[in-house]
Amino acid sequence: MNKDGDNMELNTIDFHCFSGTGNTLLVVQKMKEVFERNNVKVNIYSLEKANQKNINVNHAIGLGFPVAEQGTYPFVWDFIKSLPKAEGTPIFMVDTLMVYSGGIVGPVKRIMKNKGYTPIGAKEIPMPNNLFPRRIIQDKKERKIQKGLVKAEQFANESLEEESV
Ligand SMILES: Cc1cc2nc3c(=O)[nH]c(=O)nc-3n(C[C@H](O)[C@H](O)[C@H](O)COP(=O)(O)O)c2cc1C
Numbered sequence: 001m002n003k004d005g006d007n008m009e010l011n012t013i014d015f016h017c018f019s020g021t022g023n024t025l026l027v028v029q030k031m032k033e034v035f036e037r038n039n040v041k042v043n044i045y046s047l048e049k050a051n052q053k054n055i056n057v058n059h060a061i062g063l064g065f066p067v068a069e070q071g072t073y074p075f076v077w078d079f080i081k082s083l084p085k086a087e088g089t090p091i092f093m094v095d096t097l098m099v100y101s102g103g104i105v106g107p108v109k110r111i112m113k114n115k116g117y118t119p120i121g122a123k124e125i126p127m128p129n130n131l132f133p134r135r136i137i138q139d140k141k142e143r144k145i146q147k148g149l150v151k152a153e154q155f156a157n158e159s160l161e162e163e164s165v
Pocket of ligand 1: 018019020021022023024025065066067068069070071096097098099100101127128129130131
């Protein structure tokens, strides 16, 4: 229910994501699996296409993107900043990274709150570097992916436990 008393389709999540080397996409697909197992419909949209037609504040919104230069790519920030105002729409974000991000979770939460969304969760998930694969032992890379996917599954379950989704 939004502030005007209209019903929102909280059983649908529109997941807007970008993935440069595939890590974020793996995480988003794992989360989609968990949501759908729990009868929540998930639409995945390409965040880089930033098609405003795909933004529906009557659906819960997920954002998925990679960390770059301790923040994220300018077009990802542009997308987040260009989201329309909302009346309590639940929103969550997940990013993937190698080790460290500076300021993402706090600033994204602030932007969402100022726009009228209800932030229900934020998670940063370490994944391997796919750009220099020869430097990484394959087994080690696979283990890091599996650990990341377990975290994605846990985060999806935590998001489902929030009353608002
Ligand atoms: C240009 C560039 C900058 C990056 N900067 C960071 C960084 O500051 N901190 C970090 O932990 N990882 C950094 N990474 C690693 C990525 O965030 C990480 O590999 C992520 O999982 C990639 O996701 P994707 O495969 O969905 O693109 C960077 C990667 C690239 C390509």
